[in-house]
Amino acid sequence: MIGxxxxxxxxxxxxxxxxxxxxxxxxxxxxxxxxxxLGGRRCFHFDFGxxxxxxxxxxxxxxxxxxxxxxFLRDVLRSGVLLEDQHFPLAARVFSGFxxxxxxxxxxLVVLNGLPRHVGQAKAMESLARVELLAVLExxxxxxxxxxxxxxxxxxxxxxxxxxxEVSRKLAWYEQRTRPLIxxxxxxxxxxxxxxxxxxxxADALWRSLHGALGLPVQG
Numbered sequence: 001m002i003g004x005x006x007x008x009x010x011x012x013x014x015x016x017x018x019x020x021x022x023x024x025x026x027x028x029x030x031x032x033x034x035x036x037x038l039g040g041r042r043c044f045h046f047d048f049g050x051x052x053x054x055x056x057x058x059x060x061x062x063x064x065x066x067x068x069x070x071x072f073l074r075d076v077l078r079s080g081v082l083l084e085d086q087h088f089p090l091a092a093r094v095f096s097g098f099x100x101x102x103x104x105x106x107x108x109l110v111v112l113n114g115l116p117r118h119v120g121q122a123k124a125m126e127s128l129a130r131v132e133l134l135a136v137l138e139x140x141x142x143x144x145x146x147x148x149x150x151x152x153x154x155x156x157x158x159x160x161x162x163x164x165x166e167v168s169r170k171l172a173w174y175e176q177r178t179r180p181l182i183x184x185x186x187x188x189x190x191x192x193x194x195x196x197x198x199x200x201x202x203a204d205a206l207w208r209s210l211h212g213a214l215g216l217p218v219q220g
Contacts (some may be wrong), residue, residue: 013099015046015110015129020137020182020197022170023144028153028203029137029210030113036207043105048114051094052077064093080166082177085120117207119178119184134185135210139197141171146199153203164174 005089018026030045032145037043056074061067069090073150076083083091094205095115104110139147146154148167182219186192195206211218 002125010129011106013104013110014108014114014128015131015133016114016133017112017181017185018135018137021139021141021144021176022167023153024058024137024139024150024197025146025147025153025203025206026113026137027199028133029206030111032203032207033109033111037219038109039211039214040219041109042105042107043109043111044098044102045111046095046098046113046115048091048094048112049077049100050114051110055094064097067089080169082117082173085124088121088124091115091121092124092128116181119180122181122184131185131190133214134182134190134192136182136192136194137197137206138194143197143199144171147197150199152200 018030020026027047027050030047033043034045052073055065056077057072059070061070064075070088073090098104099110112125112129112131116125122131144167146181182192191214193210195209195213197206210217
């Protein structure tokens, strides 16, 4: 299924959005979807944080990003703040570059992880992709800490932002800025699926739960 901009008729890339607090397992699930697909459909995992880290680590200004913009993005990563509305054009360039570099086709499903993270970004994102589905990974702070400490998803080893203060701040931001995305998309008629996450829930279990919630056959 391909989304379209009702005002311009332009085809938009179809996407699903992973929503959940830090440590809930969004990145492992996104990688699982890239590897196995969703109901037989090819998926591409767009990990915005991972894309930013790779861009900053490469540190090669080009026609897309100037030296000052790379410095700004490096500061964003270091401070852990969210990109606000006025900086969305930077995020848009990262996303557009990902689609080109990965040769994403209109029939493919892009799995968004980390973008959008608040309603302002969601509104701006509607010019780039149509989010048809939200997968909400539900878990409380106690479960988050248990998952981070055990690294159940296998994606926390190289993280420098898992301190008590940083995680607590991210959990607060999630409740204040990101959770409202659920109502934002539900009010627009998009499908919202809640997936329960426990201390030992694996990416494979989440992938299978997602299929079950959508009534899709599990392949592989």
